[in-house]
Amino acid sequence: MTELLAQTGLNALYAASYISLVAVGLVLIFGVMGVVNFAHGELFMAGAYAIVALYADIGVPFLAAVAAGLVFVGGLGLLMERALFRPLRDNPLGGLVASIGFLMILQALAVMGFGVRMEHIPPPTQDVIVLSEKVRLPVSRLVVIVSAVLLLSALWYFLKRTRFGWALRASAQDPEAAALQGISINQTARIAMFIGAALAGVAGALTAPLVSVNPHMGHSVIVTAFIVIIVGGVGSLEGAVVASVLYAFVHTIVTTFYDGVVADIVGLSLLLGVLVVRPTGLFGTADRA
Amino acid sequence: MLLEMQGVSVSYGKVSAITDVSIKVPEKGVVTIIGANGAGKSTTLRAISGLARARTGEIRFDGERIDRLPPDRIVARGVVHVPEGRRIFPEMTVEENLHTGAFLRRGAPDVATDLEKVYARFPRLLERRHQLAKTMSGGEQQMLAIGRALMAKPRLLLMDEPSMGLAPVIVEEIGRIVEEISAEGVPVVLVEQNAELALELADYAYVLETGRVSLEGPAPELHGNEHVRAAYLGV
Numbered sequence A: 001m002t003e004l005l006a007q008t009g010l011n012a013l014y015a016a017s018y019i020s021l022v023a024v025g026l027v028l029i030f031g032v033m034g035v036v037n038f039a040h041g042e043l044f045m046a047g048a049y050a051i052v053a054l055y056a057d058i059g060v061p062f063l064a065a066v067a068a069g070l071v072f073v074g075g076l077g078l079l080m081e082r083a084l085f086r087p088l089r090d091n092p093l094g095g096l097v098a099s100i101g102f103l104m105i106l107q108a109l110a111v112m113g114f115g116v117r118m119e120h121i122p123p124p125t126q127d128v129i130v131l132s133e134k135v136r137l138p139v140s141r142l143v144v145i146v147s148a149v150l151l152l153s154a155l156w157y158f159l160k161r162t163r164f165g166w167a168l169r170a171s172a173q174d175p176e177a178a179a180l181q182g183i184s185i186n187q188t189a190r191i192a193m194f195i196g197a198a199l200a201g202v203a204g205a206l207t208a209p210l211v212s213v214n215p216h217m218g219h220s221v222i223v224t225a226f227i228v229i230i231v232g233g234v235g236s237l238e239g240a241v242v243a244s245v246l247y248a249f250v251h252t253i254v255t256t257f258y259d260g261v262v263a264d265i266v267g268l269s270l271l272l273g274v275l276v277v278r279p280t281g282l283f284g285t286a287d288r289a
Numbered sequence B: 001m002l003l004e005m006q007g008v009s010v011s012y013g014k015v016s017a018i019t020d021v022s023i024k025v026p027e028k029g030v031v032t033i034i035g036a037n038g039a040g041k042s043t044t045l046r047a048i049s050g051l052a053r054a055r056t057g058e059i060r061f062d063g064e065r066i067d068r069l070p071p072d073r074i075v076a077r078g079v080v081h082v083p084e085g086r087r088i089f090p091e092m093t094v095e096e097n098l099h100t101g102a103f104l105r106r107g108a109p110d111v112a113t114d115l116e117k118v119y120a121r122f123p124r125l126l127e128r129r130h131q132l133a134k135t136m137s138g139g140e141q142q143m144l145a146i147g148r149a150l151m152a153k154p155r156l157l158l159m160d161e162p163s164m165g166l167a168p169v170i171v172e173e174i175g176r177i178v179e180e181i182s183a184e185g186v187p188v189v190l191v192e193q194n195a196e197l198a199l200e201l202a203d204y205a206y207v208l209e210t211g212r213v214s215l216e217g218p219a220p221e222l223h224g225n226e227h228v229r230a231a232y233l234g235v
C-alpha cells in the first residue's frame, strides 16, 4: 500500500512539474500584460514539435533540442507580443481573440508540417531508477521534475532579486506607476511573453517523448488557464506563481488518485472557494484599473 | 525656463479635460497649480509625464520637445512624477519600491548613497524597509512615494496632492519636505486642493478652473487676491 502511494506520488510529481511550467507562464503573461493567452497550449505543442523535428528526425542530442525548443517557442512569444498584443494593448478582448487566431494558425502549421498522426518519440534514455520492487522512476521523468524545479527556482530568483524582475512585478501591480519609474511597458511585455512562452515550450519539449505528440495536444491547457488565472488573481506576480504551482499539484494528485473529471471538479470548487473568500484571488490585492 | 508648456489641450474621448494650458517652471523654486476637484490639475501633470497625450500645443523640457515621448523616456530625462493617490507597489517591500524608483540608474554607485539619504530623511522607511508597502499607513505611503521619486535623481519633481487624506501633522511634514527638496535645488510643481498649504510653499501659482488657467501670479499676490480668497481659501 505505501508502495502504491509512493509510486502514485511520483507520477503526480512528474505531471505537476510540467503543468506548473505551463501554468506559471500563463499567469506571468496575464499578470504583466492583462491578456489571457489562449494560444498557450499551442506553445506547449510547438515545444513538443521542436523535439520531433530536431531530436527524432535529425538526431540533435535531446537536451540541446530542448534548449532549442525553449528559444524557438520564446521567440514565438516575442512574435505574439509584437504582432498581436502590442497593437491591441488597450483592448484586452481583442488580445484574447487574436490569441485564438494564433492558436489556429499554429495548429494548422503543425498539421501541414507533420500531419495529424500521433508522433511517438523514443525516449532519450530507457534507464529506470528502481527505488523498490514496485516503486520505479524512469530517468526521462526525473529529467522533467529536475528541470521544472531548476526553471521555477531561476524564475523565482529573477522576480525577487533582479532589476527586471522587480520591473515585471511592478508592472503587474500598477502598470501606470511602473511607467512613471522609467519602466518601459513594451520591454516588460516582451520579457513576460518570452519567459511565459519559453516555459510552455520547454514543458512541451521535455514531455514530448513521454506523451503522444499531435497538433491538438494543447487543447486541455485552456481549462487550466482559466482556473490558475482566477485562483492566482491579479496583483502579486509571485503569489500567482505560487498559486499556479499549488493548483497544478492539487489537480494532478487528484487525477492520479481518482480521475481527471473529479480533478476538474475539485479545481473548479477550489476556484469557487477562492472567489467567495478572496474575490481578488488567493494572493491578489489591487484591481486592475 | 526648465519646463515650458504651451497651449496644451488634453481630452479623454470626447470629454475635454484641459484646454490651452500654458505653464512655465523656472530652474528653481516651487510652482503650484491649485483648483477645485475636476479642474484638470492631475491631467496637466499627466500630460507632462507622458501618461496623457497633448492633443494640441507643445511641452518642452530643457528646450527639447517631450510631448511625444513615452513616459519612460520622459523619466529618463529627469522629470519624475509622484502620482495622485501615491500609487506605491503594494506587494513589494519598502526597499523594493525604492529600488524601483532607481530603475533607470542601473547599478550606478551613487544609488546606495541615495538610498541612505532617503532613509535618513524618512527614518520610518528604514524601520520598515522589509515590510510590504501595503501594510503602511497613508502618511508612510506618501513618504515612500516621495522617497521612490527621489531615488530617480529628479531634475524636476511633479507632485500630485501629496497632502490628500493625511492628518494635519503629516501635512505639515510634507510641506517641510517640499521646501527641503526645493532648497536642495530640485524645482517642484506642486498640485494641491489644499490652497492654503500650496500658496504658502510656492513661489509662483496657477489657478485652474474647468480646464483653463484662470489666474496666475506670484504666490503671495494670489494669496491676497479677492477671488482666490473667496473660492479657495474660504475667507
Ligand SMILES: Nc1ncnc2c1ncn2[C@@H]1O[C@H](COP(=O)(O)OP(=O)(O)O)[C@@H](O)[C@H]1O
Binding pocket: B012, B015, B016, B017, B018, B035, B036, B037, B038, B039, B040, B041, B042, B043, B044
Ligand atoms: N480617465 C478619465 N476618463 C475620462 N475623463 C477623465 C479621466 N480623468 C479625468 N477626467 C476628467 O477630466 C477632468 C479633469 O480631471 P483631473 O485632471 O483629474 O482634475 P483634478 O486633478 O483637478 O481633480 C474632469 O472633468 C474629469 O472628470
Ligand SMILES: [Mg+2]
Binding pocket: B038, B041, B042, B043, B084
Ligand atoms: Mg487630481
